[in-house]
Amino acid sequence: MSHARPIGRRRLLGLATATATALASGALGTATATAVAPSAAGPVDALNRGARPLSDLNALGRMVGDARVVGLGEASHSAHEFFTLKQRLFRHLVAAKGFTTFVLEASWSTGLRLDAYVTRGIGDPAQIMRDEFQGQYVFWNTQEYLDLIQWMRRHNLTHPDRPRLRFVGNDLGYAGPDAFPHVTGYLAAHRPDLAERVGGLYAGLKPAAGTQAGPWMAGQLTKELPARRAEADRAEAALALLRDHGRPGAAGRDAERAHTWAVQNATAIAQSFTAYAFPDEQFPERMRYRDRAMAANTAWWLRHEGGRVLLASNNGHVAYTSDSPDEFPEPAGAFLRSQLGPDYVNIGLTFHQGTVNALPDFTAQQPKTYTVAPAPEGHNEYTLDKLRHRDFSIDLRTAPPAARAWLATGRPTRSYGLYWSADDPVTALGRSYDILVHLHRVEAAHLR
Secondary structure (H helix, E strand, O other), X not given: OOOOOOOOOOOOOOOOOOOOXXXXXXXXXXXXXOOOOOOOHHXXXXXXXXXXXOOOHHHHHHHHOOOOEEEEXXXXXXXXHHHHHHHHHHHHHHHHHOOOEEEEEEEHHHHHHHHHHHXXXXXOHHHHHHHHOOHHHHHHOEHHHHHHHHHHHHHHHHOOOOOXXXXXXXXXXXXXXXXXXXXXXXXHHXXXXXXXXXXXXXXXXXXXXXXXXXXXXXXXXXXXXXHHHHHHHHHHHHHHHHHHHOOOOOOOHHHHHHHHHHHHHHHHHHHHHHHHOOOHHHHHHHHHHHHHHHHHHHHHHHHHHOOOEEEEOOHHHHOOOOOOOOOOOOOHHHHHHHHHHHHEEEEEEEEEEEEEEEEOOOOOOOOEEXXXXXXXXXXXXXXXXXXXXXXXXXXXXXXXXXXHHHHOOOEEXXXXXXXXXXXXXXXXXXXXXXXXXXEEEEOEOOXX
16 A cells, blocks of 8 residues: 655544654754735723633633533643643533533544543553553543543532533554444344344454554554455445344334444544545545544434533644644534534634644654744744733633724644644634633653
C-alpha cells in the first residue's frame, strides 16, 4: 500500500497513509497561508467587552446554555492545560448543569472498556489506557486523562443517588475486541438462528486476545486494498443482517434495548473496517466518512442514553467549517449541528505560546516536545493575547459588531494533532465556533 501521499498536518490519525511534514527545530515557523493583517485596537476593545476570565466557569456555563452536546476542541492533541480544562469544565457541567457523559475522540471499543471501569469498577484504567491509547491515540495516554477517568469512578461511587457518569469513544480507528461480544451475545440470547451466519462473517475480523491496538491499526494499512474491502463487506453484511432481520423474537423493552445496543456495536465494527477500505486517492472522502461516523456515534448515544454530553476532540473536528477542505471536507461539528440544531454548541481553543507533544512524522513511534513561539502579528492568537485577561472565554455569537467583522476574517491559527508541522491553517473563528477559550501559555501534557 502506497505511503507517498503528503498528509499536510495535525489531526490525521492512523487512517492517514502518507508522510507528514516535520520540522527539525523546536520553534514554530512562519505560516504559509495568505492572511489579512488586522488592526488590533478595534477588535481588542470590542472583544474585551465580552471576554470573561477563565477562572469564572459559571460564565462559560452560561454561554453553553441549554445545549445537550458541547464540543470542546483543542489546538493541540497534547497540551496539559487543554486536558485539564476538559476535566475542569466537565466537573463543573456535571455539578451545575447535570451533564452525564464524557465523549472522547477514541475508538468505540475503547470507550466500552473505560465505561465498564467508570460505571462498574471493572479493570485497571491505567492498564486499559496503555492497551488502547496506542498508535493514533497515543496522546490520550496521559496522567491528565487518567485523573479524569479516576475522578469519574469516584464520583459514581460517592453519588449513588445521581445519574451515573459515562465514558464513550466515538471514533473508528481500532475495531477492538470488546464490541464483538455485544453482537454475538445478543444473537445467542435472542436470535440463535442468525448466530452462525454472523459468526462466519466476523471470522478473522475480531482482534485476537493480546492484540495491541497500535500494531493492529498499522497492520490494517499494510493490507492490499481488495483485502480491506472484503473485510469491510463482511462487517457491513453482518450489520445489515442484524439490523434488518435480527429483531428479538420475544417482545419486551429489555430485548429491544439489547437489539439497539447490538446494532450500534455492529455499526461501530463496520465503521472501522469501512474506513480502512477507502483507497489512498479518496483520502478526503475517508476523512468525511470518519467525521460523519464520530458525529453519528455521539448523536446515537444522546438519543438512546440521554443526559448531556461533553465531547472532547480536536478543534478541526468540533468546528462547523473546515480550515483544510481539500483534505477534511466536513467536520463532525457540522454533522452534529445538522442533526441536533441548537442542542449542539462548540468551543474552540487557542493559545499564544508554550510547548506541545507531537510525532515528528508518520513513521515515528515516540512523540517529541516542541516549543511554540509567541504568535506573530497577523495570527488570530496575536490579537487574542492582547485582551485584558490572560486566559478567557468569550461567546462569539454575541460579540459586538466591531468584533464580528474581525471574527469573520480568516487568519493563520495554530493547530496541531499527531504530527508536528509549521503550517498554520487559515481560520475564521466566528464561522467555526460558538464560543472561544484562549490561553496565554500551555505546556506539553504528561505522557505516561
